[in-house]
Amino acid sequence: MSNDPSTDSMTAESTVSLDAMNRPEPSPELDRLYADYARISTSPLWTQLDDLMPIVPSPKAIPYVWRWHDLLDIARRSGDLVPVGRGGERRAIGLANPGLAPTAYATPTLWCAIQYLGPHETAPEHRHAQNAFRFVVEGEGVWTVVNGDPVAMRRGDLLMTPGWAFHGHHNDTDQPMAWIDGLDVPFVHDMDFGFFEFGSERVTDEASPSVSRSERLWAHPGLTPLSAQDSQSSTPIAAYRWEFTDQALREQLKLEDEGHPATLEPGHAAIKYTNPTNGGDVLPTMRAEFHRLRAGAKTAVRHEVGSSVWQVFEGSGAIVLNGDRRELTKGDLFVVPSWIPWSLEAGTEFDLFRFSDAPIVERLNFQRVYLPESNRYLPGGRG
Amino acid sequence: MSNDPSTDSMTAESTVSLDAMNRPEPSPELDRLYADYARISTSPLWTQLDDLMPIVPSPKAIPYVWRWHDLLDIARRSGDLVPVGRGGERRAIGLANPGLAPTAYATPTLWCAIQYLGPHETAPEHRHAQNAFRFVVEGEGVWTVVNGDPVAMRRGDLLMTPGWAFHGHHNDTDQPMAWIDGLDVPFVHDMDFGFFEFGSERVTDEASPSVSRSERLWAHPGLTPLSAQDSQSSTPIAAYRWEFTDQALREQLKLEDEGHPATLEPGHAAIKYTNPTNGGDVLPTMRAEFHRLRAGAKTAVRHEVGSSVWQVFEGSGAIVLNGDRRELTKGDLFVVPSWIPWSLEAGTEFDLFRFSDAPIVERLNFQRVYLPESNRYLPGGRG
Amino acid sequence: MSNDPSTDSMTAESTVSLDAMNRPEPSPELDRLYADYARISTSPLWTQLDDLMPIVPSPKAIPYVWRWHDLLDIARRSGDLVPVGRGGERRAIGLANPGLAPTAYATPTLWCAIQYLGPHETAPEHRHAQNAFRFVVEGEGVWTVVNGDPVAMRRGDLLMTPGWAFHGHHNDTDQPMAWIDGLDVPFVHDMDFGFFEFGSERVTDEASPSVSRSERLWAHPGLTPLSAQDSQSSTPIAAYRWEFTDQALREQLKLEDEGHPATLEPGHAAIKYTNPTNGGDVLPTMRAEFHRLRAGAKTAVRHEVGSSVWQVFEGSGAIVLNGDRRELTKGDLFVVPSWIPWSLEAGTEFDLFRFSDAPIVERLNFQRVYLPESNRYLPGGRG
Amino acid sequence: MSNDPSTDSMTAESTVSLDAMNRPEPSPELDRLYADYARISTSPLWTQLDDLMPIVPSPKAIPYVWRWHDLLDIARRSGDLVPVGRGGERRAIGLANPGLAPTAYATPTLWCAIQYLGPHETAPEHRHAQNAFRFVVEGEGVWTVVNGDPVAMRRGDLLMTPGWAFHGHHNDTDQPMAWIDGLDVPFVHDMDFGFFEFGSERVTDEASPSVSRSERLWAHPGLTPLSAQDSQSSTPIAAYRWEFTDQALREQLKLEDEGHPATLEPGHAAIKYTNPTNGGDVLPTMRAEFHRLRAGAKTAVRHEVGSSVWQVFEGSGAIVLNGDRRELTKGDLFVVPSWIPWSLEAGTEFDLFRFSDAPIVERLNFQRVYLPESNRYLPGGRG
Incomplete structure (x- = not known):
């Protein structure tokens, strides 16, 4: 077998299949040997190498699209038929790849669900090692009330619930509301890293301020409170508001128009949501990222290690x-x-939210x- | 063995078991709803919460012991019956939890195998994103020849093959040899992070020096070559030799005898193998760690997040x-x-090698x- | 002002003053010895220990206050009498402790000057290893035009010129303007770390936008451009605008009123200006910091290692x-x-800008x- | 020796010398202005720019050589005439650039002294914020007894005394001994960062083991005690022994002979002494570094920011x-x-110890x- 780069060595992948070792002649001894592998809870590498260590990643998860109208429709019907409360905890319907x-995993690491809360309903408080937004x-x-801080949820906002923060949600209006949840539930489950604890039956603060205390303390550009200077493993900003995201993207495209470097590639503005205590994820x-393509723009085709989930925010x-x-x-x-x-292709101006397991x-x-x-x-990766 | 949370003070909350949400009355609408979840590739959280997000980690992997005489016996028989070579690549027999x-995983993240190479056999070169030792x-x-550097393997040594380093093995003697391999194969497989590439059919350097070039350059206490000062993601030391490990452990116990802090707990010496470019894993x-208990010593019972594999090196x-x-x-x-x-209990003086997914x-x-x-x-963890 | 250690518990030892060693009897040999120290360019420690290694820092710099009306007056007179241009480079008048x-140093590390630019004057471009704001x-x-990006300067704004960035200033109006410059000139000079290079005689971009391109790209709370994800040693934000600083401080005091932790100490709000790529200085x-005290508030007395310069922004x-x-x-x-x-005492609400050598x-x-x-x-320091 | 920038391509700009600004006509008003600068404790930049911000570093410290026979001679005479004890603290004679x-500074940041201790003399314990070796x-x-740990001092060894560690020295023999001390005394003094505290009149542990406890715990290649896993700001290894330094250098030259990358440049082996908890300084x-040149080798000429002190260990x-x-x-x-x-030129094989302010x-x-x-x-610096 050669690793012929002319056919794109990375993806020749599967065509160069991993044959088993020169196979021995069948014999009773060989049969006993294979039986004994299992008997002592072992398994030879050479019977599984192809699947176990492929030439390039060979994910079981498949590329897949879910339609918002389907999700919203089933969420509403769930709202009519299935109550929310302690035990089930959330009326969340996961995207099952x-x-x-x-499993109901979106990818091997990521969970994504549509959550639905009817008028004046409450999802009780709990906390878990799993990270969520x-x-x-x-x-x-x-x-959403995160460690006692009520955080308004509005179109275009990204709301954070870091691991082990108590949180519950309550609908303060006469209208239902739906949104998506993103969590590292598959990763934490499969790694056996998870803890869970119940909290208050109702949210601990039923106030409904337009901005959270965390934003008042932390969501100022380049400014942090002198009283809290250590790096924190998760962002202390509970809400990243749409007005700022929109403005950052709009400015990137304008700067591009003016001839200055700003976009990720031509016609493709993008921001990363960051932790102000260390500039990281x-x-x-x-x-978490947000992308905006100009009408007609097309992104370069990319292969990336790791998985992601995208949602169209606006446009087609x-x-x-x-x-x-x-x-x-x-x-x-x-x-x-x-x-x-x-790769993405924009019909109209095209706005998309993305989250991924890139930090892993x-x-x-x-x-x-x-x-x-x-x-x-x-740069930055092996090749 | 059961993982009974009732004996665990941190799981006091777990007496509030995770019931399903107040269950709705059965109805045709409800049946249609549940059918539609599957139809549009979704799955409600409330039908799976208990399994998905347990109160404390609830691993599928079970605590398990493999006997060296069983492993060595089956490895020898494999050596007699199954040739090693390109395709199967390695005569490695994995511990299958x-x-x-x-799967043939030892834990959700770790692979451990006994590998066996007969007199004058060669395991051909390849490389993979998976990290190995x-x-x-x-x-x-x-x-073992790692990126062209021949590394002698002897009792008590830890030999490194960082991800994407080419490596092959050759037996230079008339005797067979067996050892254990540790890899992050389950993690990399399940995350879809893996790449694999074939290399030379024979090892690229058949010399048999007693120390590798990497050791000559890097294995000096607290000294690093001025020509290579950047932090490296994996250790540049290809071999951690037994004489140093043994000496470090012996000194910890002597220091304890002399009344100075050195051991992890009374009668329990332990070292971490580290990357000299940054002091990390x-x-x-x-x-990777090595532990030595005095005869009669017993370690404190511990719960730790993450999994590990241990091998007894000496003693009982x-x-x-x-x-x-x-x-x-x-x-x-x-x-x-x-x-x-x-917890560990030492009969005689008791030496154990350990590896774990702690960096993850x-x-x-x-x-x-x-x-x-x-x-x-x-300290250092949530509680 | 004296730095009386007797009021300081940590300096109890200082009552044991540092005497010279038991002094030898005078003799011709001793005279020759002392002469020979100098002859071979050496100097014995015991003749200088008290000054060289005091019990607590014993700065030559003295606590000192400069009056704004004095500085503004002399800056105006300088504007009338001394032209600005290539060679002298800046009409900057340093605070000389x-x-x-x-020297004209404010402290051993920090330079602070009032700079003055008359109507339609230009300070030509140059760059230097010294960091400035x-x-x-x-x-x-x-x-101020920083690496070609025109940055408007307005009351309350902090404008950045990281080391080795080209920069010049031009006054676009019929009115003069004065501001303060802060640099690490004493540190860089005394350490011999400095480089200097002349640039354009005029600023390279004479546009007068209300916000700089750097702000449009970087000054969004918690959002960074996906096209520039590496940590940068200096902040990429060229201007920290007063409206955000003011809002951050106002919110801290409101949060304190509402009973939530936010301020540095009671009645004392404070922010740190940070580098969004890493959360650091x-x-x-x-x-750089900004402090706001409520009317009547008083800060706890502090001793801190390192020096700082403060300017009253508003109030008394x-x-x-x-x-x-x-x-x-x-x-x-x-x-x-x-x-x-x-310690600070506020008469009215009291706003102060501060910069210090804390990163050093x-x-x-x-x-x-x-x-x-x-x-x-x-915490965080030795004691 | 002059620091002629005209021979330096990076200073091509320096032919445009820094003239003063277009000088105003002398006048009584101008005289008053200059008098008033001083009166209000200010100083204009344009009168001092050339000295303050040169084109390239223009150190006051001069390149200088001290002869060991001079130093040893004067140290011996000091030993005869000047007692050591509390107050003067050390019989240390500083290299005065x-x-x-x-001042008695070697460079703006570094202090270097020859220290001399007669038979059975003791230098009493103290500690200081200044770092020493x-x-x-x-x-x-x-x-040298560092935080109670007796550390033998032998030819070729580097012995560490991190800031704020108590330390004293005692001579356990009938022979005097001399060595060099390196400290950041000038830096700490000029920055006003220093603290000092007296300790025991005699060393707290008069034992004379051949290796220190710190070495027994920490000086194993790539192995660290599991009981102490946090990064430490200074190395925990109290002694870097000559045998390891020599071996590391010898191996670099042998690897070079064998055709492998190992040396800093041809014929020039060099190691950095590192902190095993983080791989840093x-x-x-x-x-601290050690360099070995083959007989006849010559290093490339280098300009480097920052200052260093070298001592010839062996050879000429x-x-x-x-x-x-x-x-x-x-x-x-x-x-x-x-x-x-x-640049260095080796006559014989040429061994040199170096320390510098590179971490600053x-x-x-x-x-x-x-x-x-x-x-x-x-790479890694601006240019």
Whole structure:
């Protein structure tokens, strides 16, 4: 077997399949040997190498698109039929990647659910080692109360619930509200890192301020309270408001128009939500980003180690996943499994929220990004 | 062995068991709703919360002991019957945790195998994103060639193969040799982070020096070459030799005898193998340690987040895993799944090698250590 | 003002004053010995220990107050009589600490000057290894152009010029403008770390936008451009605007009113200006802060390692330096040398800008803070 | 020796010398203005810019060589005439750079002294914020006791006394001993960062073991005690022994002979003494290195920001400082002020110890290295 780079050595992948070792002649001794592997709870590498250590990542999770109208419809029907309260804790309906059945995982690391809270309903308080956030594609009227701090949820906002922070939600209005939750539940579950604790049946502070105390203390550009100067493992900002995200993206595109470097690639503005105490990711396991493409723009095809979930926030366009083009419109969600090549195409101006397991990839030194169209690797990863 | 949370003070809350939400009355609408969840590839949280987010880690991996004589026996028989070479790559027989069947994983993150190389055999070169090391409990005569540097393998040595380093092994003697391999194969596989590339059919340098070039450059206490001052993600030392490990442990016990702080707890010496470029773990995903207990010593019971694999290097004693006591002797291996309480008891002086996924736990901020006998948490973790 | 150690519990030892060693009998041999020390360019420690290694820091810099009306008056007269241009480079008049004569240093590390630019004048471009910033206590109309990016200067703004960034200033109006410059000039000079290079005679971009490109890219709370994710040694934000500083301080005091932790001590709000790429200080050598005291508030007396310069931005009150109380009003500047005890007292609501060499102190592990009234050391320093 | 920038390509700009600003016509008003600058404790930048902010570093410290026979002779005579004891504390004779008179500083940051202890003499214990080490070019028989741990001092050893560690020395033999001390005394003094405290009149542990407890715990290659895993600001290794330094250097040259990368440049082996808890420098303010040149080797000329002190340990050769060549032999010391070009030439095999203020330079982001012969800057610095 040769590792022929001419066919793109990285992705020749699976065509160069890993054959088993020169197979021995069948014999009774060999049969006994194979039986004994299992008897003493062992298993030989050479019977499983192809699956276990593929040439390039070969994810079970598949590229997949969920439609917002389907999700919103089923969330509403769940709201009518299934009460929320202690025990079930949340009326959250997870995106179940068909490649990962029977789990309800979006990717091997990421959980994503639509959560729905009817008028004046409360989701009781609890806390868990799992890190969480919420992102709002439409609606308002719910306050998530994080360690006692009520945080208004509005369209375009990203709301943080770091691991082990108590949190509950209450709907202060006569209208239902739906949003998406992102968590590292699959990762924490499969690694056996999780803890869970119940809290108050009702939220501990039922006030409904337009900004949280955490924002009043921390959400000032480049300014931090002198009373809290240590680096914190998760962001202390509970809400990243849409007005700031929108403004940051708009300015990137304007700067591009004026001839200055600002965008990620032509016509493609993007921001990372960061932890102001250290400039790093908002959560130890999850990165959150927001992308805006100009109408007609197209991103370079990328292979990236690690998986991500995207939601269209506004506009329409398409995602090309492993060569398959899928049209997208407001609220639609899709997953990009590890190393699956992807690119975005904007019909109208096209706004998308993204979260990924990039901190896991990068803190453990597995990062690689490959751009097949220009046949190059980005710096910072092995290639 | 059961993981009974009722004996665990931190799980007092767990008496409030996670019931399902107030269940709605059965109805055709409800049936249609549940059918539609699956139809649009979704799954409600409230049907799976107990399993998905337990009160404390509830690992599928079970505490388990493998006997060295069983492993060595089956490795020898494999040596007689199964050739080694390109395709199967290695004559490695993995420890298959019965709780994780049908995989051959030792824990959700760690792979551990006994590898066997007959007289004058060669395991061909390859490289992979997975990080690896070898630990030798007996024998000698094999050289592992890491990025072209031949590294002798002898009893008590820890040999490193960081991710993406080319490596092969060759037996330079008339005797077979067996050792254990440790890798982050389960983690990398399940996360879809892995890459693999074939290399030379034979090792690229067949010399058999007693020390590797990497040791000559890097294995001097507190001294590093001025020509290579950047922090490196994996250790540049290819071999941690037994004589140094033994001496470090012996000195800790002598210092304890003289009344000075040195040991981890009374009668329990322990070292961490470290990366001299930054003082951190040898590999981005795996920690390696060596422990020595005085005859008769017993360690405090501990719950720790994350899993580990241990091998007895010398002496005899016992491991108590979740209350079950198992006798151990030279070469025996056992796994400690996440949060399973464990303690060691030394019969004779008792030497053990350990490796774990602690860097994954700690870099992603999930660390907790709980000492039930004194009902306290160690600093640095949430509690 | 004297730095009386007898009032300081940590200096109890200082009653044992540092005498010279048991002095030898005078003799011709001894005379020759002392002559020979000098002859071979050496000097014995025992003749200089008291001065060289005092019990607590014994700064030559003295606590000192400069009056804004004096500074503004002399800056205007300089504007009338002394042209600005290539060679002298800046019409900047440095605060010369009387204890540090004949230098014009404010402290051993910090330079502070009032700079004055007449109508339509230009200070030509240059760059230097020294880090710099400007702070505006009154006026507007000048643009500082930093690496080609025009940055408007307005009352309350902090404008950054990191080391080796080209910069020039031009006054776009018919009015003169004055502001203060802060630099690490004494440190860089005395350490011999400095480089200097001339640039354009005129500013390279004479536009006069209300916000700089750097702000448009970077000054969004918790959001950073995805195109620039590496940690940078100096902040990429060229201007920290007064509206955000004011809002952050106002919110801290409101949160305190509401019963939540936010202020540094009762009635004392304070923010640190930070580098959004890593959450650290804006410049490698200088920390910048803004403090607001409620009318009537008084800060705890502090001894701190390292020196700082303060400017009153608004309101009136007093600074007590080593027991001496000095009244302060808008624009007044004062220095706090290392370890000199200080506290602030607010008459009206009292706003002050501060910069210090805290990054030098902390990155090199010399930090100590001592609160004599409660006889305790703050964490993080030796005591 | 002159620091002629005209020979330095990076200073091409320096031909545009820094003239004063277009000078105004003399007038009574101007006289009054200049008088008033001083009256209100200010000083205009334009009268001092050339000296204050030169084109390249223009150190007052001069390149200088001290002869070991001179130093040893005067140390012996001091031993005969000047007692050691409380008050004077140490019989240490500092190298006084003629350019820095009247101080006894070797460079603006570094103190270097020869210390001498007669038979059975004791230098009493004290501690100070200043960081210190000792290096032994010949002799043995003294133990330095650091925080109660007796540390034998022998030829070729580097002995550490981090800031605020209690320490005293005692000579356990009938022979005197001399060695060099290195401290950050000038830096700490001029920055006003220093604290000092007296300790025991005699050393607290008069034992004379051949290795210290710190070595027994920490000086094992790549192995650290599991009981002490946090990063420490100074190295916990009290003694770096000659046998390891020598071996590391010898191996680098052998690896070079075998064709492998190991040396800093051809024929030039070099190691850095490091802190095993983080891989960084041994002390927060000082770097320590050891260099070995093959007979006949010559190093590339370098300009470096920051200053250093060197001592010849063995062999003979020359140092070229700013173009002036000086012969060197065993024990001779010399200083390289900031940015002064230097290169070494080996007559015999040539061993040199070096310490520098590189951690100050690098932690505060002032690093630049320029190689004039190849007209290039090394990575990591501005250029």
